[in-house]
Amino acid sequence: QVQLVESGGGSVRTGGSLRLSCATSGYTDSTHCMGWFRQAPGKERERVARLYTGDGITYVAASVKGRFTVSQDNAKNTLYLQMNSLRPEDTAMYYCAASAVSGVCADAYEYNYWGQGTQVTVSS
Numbered sequence: 001q002v003q004l005v006e007s008g009g010g011s012v013r014t015g016g017s018l019r020l021s022c023a024t025s026g027y028t029d030s031t032h033c034m035g036w037f038r039q040a041p042g043k044e045r046e047r048v049a050r051l052y053t054g055d056g057i058t059y060v061a062a063s064v065k066g067r068f069t070v071s072q073d074n075a076k077n078t079l080y081l082q083m084n085s086l087r088p089e090d091t092a093m094y095y096c097a098a099s100a101v102s103g104v105c106a107d108a109y110e111y112n113y114w115g116q117g118t119q120v121t122v123s124s
Contacts, residue, residue: 006116033099
């Protein structure tokens with residue numbers, strides 16, 4: 001099993017920054033990729049970013065490109081999402097996910113392990 005715990009969410013004003021963390025534990029050596037997703041009330045879950053643990057290659061969604069950065073600290077088994085220039089439309093519950101499946105890791109169904117989420121609220 002793999003356990004994921006998100007932290008770092010909160011309330012900020014437009015233009016502010018937050019750094020989300022996803023602490024992992026359990027059998028993490030088998031993970032092929034990790035990702036960040038977000039979901040606002042009444043809206044579809046959106047893919048925000050993903051990272052391939054083997055080579056460190058990252059991808060971010062067009063809606064956050066240039067503002068968000070995903071990274072990983074291998075020694076601490078922690079995934080990060082640095083969010084800069086935040087906008088009200090970034091308001092959502094943010095989820096960390098991981099998968100041992102050797103796939104593209106673009107869709108939510110490819111991720112077997114999920115955290116409980118951390119709320120991000122951007123005002124004004």
